Amino acid sequence: GAGVSQSPRYKVAKRGQDVALRCDPISGHVSLFWYQQALGQGPEFLTYFQNEAQLDKSGLPSDRFFAERPEGSVSTLKIQRTQQEDSAVYLCASQSTEGVIRNQPQHFGDGTRLSIL
């Protein structure tokens, strides 16, 4: 597709369950980012990949959060033993190869809305 694709769009889970959120970046984009957006707030950075390397995971709130991008394309954000405070919209963004060199913007998907009951 032309844009960043995220699935599922909506996910409801019971507290304590594990969830996996998927992101398909724009084809050929080297950099991939995950953000968490709480209701009424701006997105907050979680983690960043360049190809398959996770270069920054400083925003992951706890060791229950884990992200991977094994082949440098599709990425999965996994949350283990979910808690109610994990309820949020999880946004994925990708950036072209020249993103850093020429300050190209990050392009965002529509997000996954996660609700923990």
Place this chain on the structure above:
Amino acid sequence: SQELEQSPQSLIVQEGKNLTINCTSSKTLYGLYWYKQKYGEGLIFLMMLQKGGEEKSHEKITAKLDEKKQQSSLHITASQPSHAGIYLCGADWAGTASKLTFGTGTRLQVTL
């Protein structure tokens, strides 16, 4: 982030009126990004400003970066209903164009 403040938090304007949204950083800005978000959707890129007091325009939207004040403004001329949404500014404080810190957003409503 309180280190990146947007004002106003919300705005209601009549169609055809001009408006300005501000974004103020407590740290040095290496890049400032403006995005628009509609409810339930992702962020749509509007404009990017780099260090150096830049100004850019696209259609009826103009963004400026005041390096001295570490502040950016987004100005919409002759607002239309299609301009309604949440406007978010994102700061690049490291100069890497990677980790962005976003403000809490300005919710814009345009009335007929």
